[in-house]
Amino acid sequence: MQGTDPDRESVLQFGGGNFMRAFADLFLHETNSSGGDHGRAVVVTSTVSDRSRWINQQSGRYHVVVRGLRERQRIDETIHVCRALSRALSAESQWPQGLQLSDDDRDPHEPPVSFPAKLLAVLSHRHQAGLQGLTILPCELVDNNAERLHSLVLEQARRWRCSDVLLAWISEQCHWVNTLVDRIVSGQPEEHPLLEQDALLTVTEPFVLWAVEDRGNLDLFDHAAILRIADVTPYSLRKVRILNGAHTALVAKAMPLGIETVGDAIVDPDVQAWLRRLLEEEILPALGDRVEDASGFAEATLERFANPWMQHRLRDIALHHETKVETRLRPTLDDFVDRFGRQPLLLSGILDDRVR
Secondary structure, eight states: OOOSOTTSEEEEEEOOOHHHHTTHHHHHHHHHHTTOOOOEEEEEESSOOHHHHHHHHTTTOEEEEEEEEETTEEEEEEEEEOSSEEEEEETTTOHHHHOOOOTTOOOTTSOOOSHHHHHHHHHHHHHHTTOOOOEEOOOOSSTTHHHHHHHHHHHHHHHTTOOHHHHHHHHHHSEEOOEEEEOOEEEOOSOOTTTTTOTTOEEEOSOOEEEEEOSSOOOOOOOTTEEEESOSHHHHHHIIIIIIHHHHHHHHHHGGGTOOBHHHHHHSHHHHHHHHHHIIIIIHHHHTTSSSSHHHHHHHHHHHHTOTTOOOBHHHHTTTHHHHIIIIIHHHHHHHHHHHSSOOHHHHHHHHHHTO
């Protein structure tokens, strides 16, 4: 990505929502602003939207407000992002400029509907033009996100009856990089003095991590938030078991008490003590040594939950609660029993309450 023209378009980004602008785009801006020369991102949106118009009207400039706690200190700072985005295109109306599957993606000569089909169209055009393969960094919160996207792109290619040569080029010349993203972005605040001039202003927390698998050929700029590792699986496990598990546990503990938000739950002395005990006595021991710095991440999780600016409603976290319990808490209980030969008291209470 390193080059000589700071305004060149070096990144094709599908989606320009609050999360991406407070995450990867912010990293690109900060790296460029500190002496790097990694170009700008072109944002592709699915339809003609207010967001794509705003990006173009504001020449890719916007503000990110970082609010929260870092090592028990309050952080409230505003970053003017001006060296990340070049422009926005609509896949619906400007597809020739920007170049789970959809049954509507039947004709490879029409603008595609699904994300894998859009990506396949881009890769196919690059291959036909004799250009080099791309580095693909998905930001979806699913396990092995690049591997899953790769398989969907190949399946779409088979549906379109693409050549074996193209399929081989996609697999061998493009780098499919599994990643884990971790940052809470709450979106636009109800009130802020910059809202009158910035329709793209968004709010995020201080904590940030982008874990990316680097097998030695990753073409990506360096940034303090980017962790290059051989395998993101342990970091995904850590996030699901600790942060997501604690969220789901709070739903079971705090909602019956009439508590409405994560922040209100964590400042309640009894609930906070219960959650800390759950983490320290059951969730962390069940993980063992399979993840890096589990205790430090647990402390950071409690600090993130205590963010006074984040109004994360428990009723929103409670959506699909039964499924979340099975994926976030049940495996921890099973691991605890396997390791210690007894039932974990607090986790057992959560799961037992579901069947009463």
